[in-house]
Amino acid sequence: MKKLVTALIIVLPFVLLISLFALTSVASVSADIPANGLVINNKGAGVFSFDLANYQNRMYEKDLGVEVLPYMAKNKTYSLSVTDANTGEKSDIVTLEKDGSFALHDVGVAKLTYTSNDGGYSDSVVFNVGSSGVLSYVPSLKDAVGNTVTLSVGDDTDFEANIEVGSYVLSGNYYPSTATNIHASYKSENDDKIQIDEVSGKINAYFETNGVVSIFVKDAFGNDVEKKIRLIVSRSGDLMINGQRTSSNRNDTASVTAPLGTTNFTLFVDCKDVKNNDIRISGAKSADYRVRKLYDVSDSAYAVDVTLNEPVNSPMEGLLYSVRINGNPSSTRYFKLSFADYAFSVNSLANADGNDDLVVLDETTTRFVVSSNPDDGLTYTWRTDDPSVAEISEQSGKYCHITAIAQGKTQLRIDWQKIENGTLISNGTITRNLIVTKSYASLIFNEAASSHGLGKLAIANRKFENGTVTDAEYVTKLFNNVIGKDQSQEEIEYPFDDIVFKSSNDSVLSPEKTADGVKFIVKDTGEVTITAEWIYGDRFGAKATSITVNAVKGVYVNTYDELKIATEMKKQIVLQNDIYLGEKLTDEQGNLLYSESETTQKLLSFVKTIKTTGDYKYYSNLGEEQPNVYVCFEFENDVYGNGHFVSAEYITNMRGALTDTVPSYALFKGPLNFVAANMSGIDIASVKAQDNISFLVRKNGIVLDNVTLAGCDDSSLYVKDKLGNSKLELALLNEKGTTLEVMCDATVRYCRIKNGRTVVRVFGKSSISASSVVNPQRERINATFDGCRMHTAREFVLKIGTNRILRGNADDLAPSFVDSNGNAYTDHNSVSCDKYANDKYFTNNYVLTDVTLKDSILSTSGLFSVGVESHFSGSLLDMPTLGFNYLKGWDGLAATSYPACLRLVGNVILDDWKELTQVDSSTLIEVNLKSDQQSFGWLQLNIPQMLKEVCKQPGYGNIISTIDGKDYVHGGIALYGGGKNYSIIDTSKYTFESMSQYLVNIGVLENSTDETLRMQGQMLPMAAGGENFRFVMFDATSKFNATNNKR
Incomplete structure (x- = not known):
């Protein structure tokens, strides 16, 4: 018996079997109805403008009317995030208070995005916050030539500065700088010590002293806000005049200016050695000098009042004057006096x-x-x-x-x-x-208040008009926040005076001013940021605004017909509307609008067929051709969805009125068989293979961006329980097929993909002959899913694997892969297998499917969020050695699959805790038994009971989490198949909480006291193989647990 590990077959699609529900009764697998939208009902134009200086009547969240859809959704909670509307960075300009009101803390443009906690649907509004008054300010001090003087925090004042004698200017750095209603005044505690102009803030600090000046500013709320600055003034010379150092060198000394036309002015002298006011000044112009000592300033401070005998009326520069202290010739110092215009x-x-x-x-x-x-x-x-x-x-x-x-x-x-x-x-x-x-203090593009699905707005350069493709124009509007007007959000009109528009890449998209608005001219495909900037923005501290878009050299599509034509024309596609594939063929009650034969013909006209890419050996053994699967639509060009959906509802959902059966004229009836046990022409049990496909991607390099792909509508899955409560019935997905199948190198980003038996399937390249020699370099595909939300699957949300195998035989049902020396790789079906991610020989020669799952959320599966499938290799799959008639066609089916690699990058969240009773395994092995075939009843798996049996073993009790008497399990990642599974899980760049790993072998059940479980433990390994299954999942010990995340 192998290491027992979680016989999690519970969620395990291990055999992946899905039934032909037209024939077989199906167990109910219900889930709460999920959210499928969120709207802000009272958003108006989407922009609300506020003057912070006059925000007395607060706005409340309830005024916005935020609503999660549909009204039957179980979880209608939502969260709020506030970001800078231009940069997308987190912002605290606006906060939601406990009383439900919005508090405004700063000026700027904030985007308020409401997101449903279930499904991540969002809508947004913009708060454009300005202020007509000053919110705060910091004093600014500059010297005579404009150099900034450092202000430090004072001991007994707000600030202090160490300066030398001289002239300075005190002002303020006001916030916001766009405020125009500013009143500032200035005052000195002692005008003799330090002079300051009460209006201009000009400071004359002529003496070595210590004084305090103040700036008074009336803020936005009417308060007089005073800031005090202590100025500690020092001097650099022994004799200073008007704050300048005099010298004994008459050619290198202070220069003082007096105004033209005056006869009276004052010189200010700072000198410690003066006795009895003995300061003598003489020079070119005859004048009288009167010396006054300024006792309240310092012991060295003097004012010398000068009276000229006659005014100087024309400019004169550099007249030499001398200053002598106490009559001592050696004390003589010189300065130059100029008479100049103001x-x-x-x-x-x-x-x-x-x-x-x-x-x-x-x-x-x-x-x-x-x-x-x-x-x-x-x-x-x-x-x-x-x-x-x-x-x-x-x-x-x-x-x-x-x-x-x-x-x-x-x-x-x-x-x-x-x-x-x-x-x-x-x-x-x-x-x-x-x-x-x-005043363009707060610019904003029209699109800033909108949400465009999970990604960015996409803009095309072409459109359909009357059936032909013509040039398309995209014209946007630019708005400005206007304080104090009834219409606070004002459109800026042509010719956009004083506004400059710039593109981050003019070769891809360039802006152009027009009478209708700002035209975006698309020239190529790429991501571009368009910026609008006010030419006086730096003066007023106003920021530029910007918008980042996906420019697409392609065509807008609004209808199914346009989608088909654009695809045929090999155009890149930008969706402008939601689209249904095909045509609605039933009325609201589900009754056909056409005859059954007409309905069949219409359905066939909506789809195409492709040969199955899976292992069809079973069909060959029966003498049949390689079977086909239906495809509703194949994307052959890049698609940019703008958050719109494309739904296959009209093709995949043909259940008749008032019945849960699939009618004969339906095309989507369930998957192909991998193998089936047949009696009297009826499959009494079957394991399923590839399914029909709603959306297919086979062309390398395809990008699907921000589009919602739905295998059917959400509403098609709504049912009422016995109490009349609305539920989501996953069993209704049994025949809906795979929502998206990827068979090439492709990127799927910011997409929602939902509602399928399997939501996303990636199993290798198309058009590869099963009989050809494997060429890994040519056949390998790399698929990336970035920022996606995938949910609502009957079995798996994401299923990956490969179509290529090493075929086994009676002697070696599951062959091994070998290294460069021919030695078998032995670390399969275990955690150790993941080390092969760093084995270049292994990855280069054997890994054929490489899937990167980045920053995505997977939820609501009937089995597991992710299934990594490998081939079965039980002895029953080599029937010549057994020879049971009802197992006809089972010859030579055992094999080992080439491996796949799943790379988890960033915050990948498998949000799939579910009640154990909602784990339904009826599709793992589809059983359709008549009364005389009950000896095969052991095939009807009871996975919940299996799980409980396994949890009795030491070390496995945490697999089940019991809350309030109910058992819950997590549908994480299942690596299943029964044969050798060499697939890799690379978590080297995974940042969410680590999951636990469990190994499980079905054979553990053979020791059960329950007869059916014991039979399953003995018989199932004979079909699937005896190797372990591996499960990566959260358990009862995880922080991401069932208590807060169950459905």
Whole structure:
């Protein structure tokens, strides 16, 4: 007896047998009705705009009307994720509070995506959050040449800085920088120590001292927020004038500027050695000097008031002056005095340079400040040339408020005067270009609020029109968040002034401005990011917005006929609508709309046939031809689904009205036989082989992107239980076939695939003759499933294997594969087999099917989520040695399959915990016994009872998880067949919770006290083979357990 391990045949499709349900009664395998959609009923245009400064009346989640579909779905819960609408990264701009309201914490564009906990269906809205006021700010200090001074956290103030004597400018870094309603003022605790202009924030720190200045800003909520900065001022020379170091070298010394036209100005001297205010200044211009000691500043601080005998009215530079302390010639220091016109700076938020053109936002009021060098007590009057573009709404000396009326350009003029003792000394006009622009502080593409299935929006360059293919145009809209308007979300119209559009790859897709909107011109196939950027975005701290799409050099498809034509034309396909294959042939009650013969002919016109790619030796033994299977549709080009579905419902679901039988005119009646026991022309028991196919892929390189493929509609599986509750009946999938079969190198990404006897089947390349010599390099296929959701299978959700075998004989029913030295590979049917993933000789010569399953979720199987099949090799499959008539055709069937490799990458979740009573094995060996054939009753497997029997053995009790008196098992991965199974499970890149591994041998049941189980333990190995089955699954010890994940 082999190592016993989980006779999990329970979920094991180990023999994979499915019945001819037209003839055989079928056990019920029910599941809760799953979600098949989620909608936000009250999303409107999909974008909600908010002014954080005026968010008194909160919005609640219930206002959105989030609903999981259908209404009978068992699990109607959902989750919320908040991401940046442009980058897709997690965002905390918006949070959902305990009372159900949305709290806004910051400005930006947040995408709120609601996702059903069952099925992962989603819908989304966008919250576009701006603020008309300041939310927060940090003081900013710069020196006279614009270098930033480091502010550190202060001990008794908010900040502190170590600076040298000189001139500085204090301002703020405001958040958001798009806020226009900013009021800032400045104050010094001691104006003699440190001077600061209350309007402009200009600081004159002329003395070695220690003082505090403050900035006051009114925030968005009306609070006056003060930030205090302690300035610790040091000096670098022994005698400083106006914050500059004097020198005994008359050619390399301080330079001080006085304004033209004035006769009075003050010099500030810092020198420790002065006695009795003995500071003597002399130079080119005759003047009187009055020295004042500034006692409240420091012991070395002095002001020298200068009165010129006559004003200087034209610029003069570098007049040499000397300073002598206490009459001592050796103390003489020099400085240069210049008389110059004023240099002006005009500033506002987003116009920090002071000398460039000024930019203001349309329909806003902006505060401007003017400052001069030298700072000399000037008076100012503000005006604009064109008040229809911008007007002065308020002014007071150095500052004014400008209200922008309309987009355009005008001139801002500031008339200034210098008046002394009532006499006009000098005057002039400051001129700046003033540009009024729309506020594009929060841009967003129209598509940002939409969900497109599991993947990205796909855009084609062609479409069908009146039966012919013509150019297609894709035009999108760009919107902007507008604070303070009734219509807070405003469409930006042509010509998109001040907006620049860019493509990450113009050779694939390029944007073009048109009167209808922004046209996306598709030139090739590829993923492209389109960005819209405001040219003044950097000034106002506004981010660009972007959208990433799949550009497709192909054709839009809306109907079944268009799908067929596009396929014949070898066009890449982009779905714009849901599509049903074929034509609806019954009314709502299931009654035929045509005669049975007409119905058959119509069905035949919808499908094609292909030769089975599986082992058909049984049919050959009976003298029959290689059998066919039906295919509803073959994808011969890439398909981009945009989340839309293609359903085979009208072809696969032909159950008659008020009956659960499959009518004779139906094409989908169940799989081919691998082998069958036949009495009087009736298959009394059979093991199944390849099934009919809803969707087929055979062409290398095909990509299926973001499309839903359904073997039938969800609603076709809904039934009522005895209590009138709606359930999903998996037994109704018995004849529905394989939803998707892949026979080539292909990529299936962000797709939903559902509703089949098997949902996805990958068994090797098509068009390979069973009699030909195996050529691994030519025959190997690589199929990748990335970001997919596969669910609702009667047996397996994903079934993989190969069609090629090493045929056995009476002496060696299950031949071994050999290494380069001719030695047999012995690590089969065990965990050790997985090491062959790193054996190049083994993989190069024997692995014919290589499947990568990445970041995908598999759920709701009748047996296992994944089945990895190998050939049977029992002695009953070599009938010349046994000679039972009812086993006719069983000659030479035993074999060893070439191996497959399943690679689990990332977060692959097999979400398939189920109640043990819902594990139905009636399709493993389909039995159809008459009253005189009950001696074969042991073939009617009772897998749940088998499992319980095996769990009695030491070490296997955790296979079953008991919760509230009910037994649950996990449908993980089954590597089955009975012969040698060399297939590989590669988990080197798997990141979800590790699963347990169990080995099971059917022969363990021969010691059971139950007569039927004992017979199964003795007889089944004779058909299947005596090798172990391997199961990879969660159990009662797993974190991913039945308590939280059962169905």
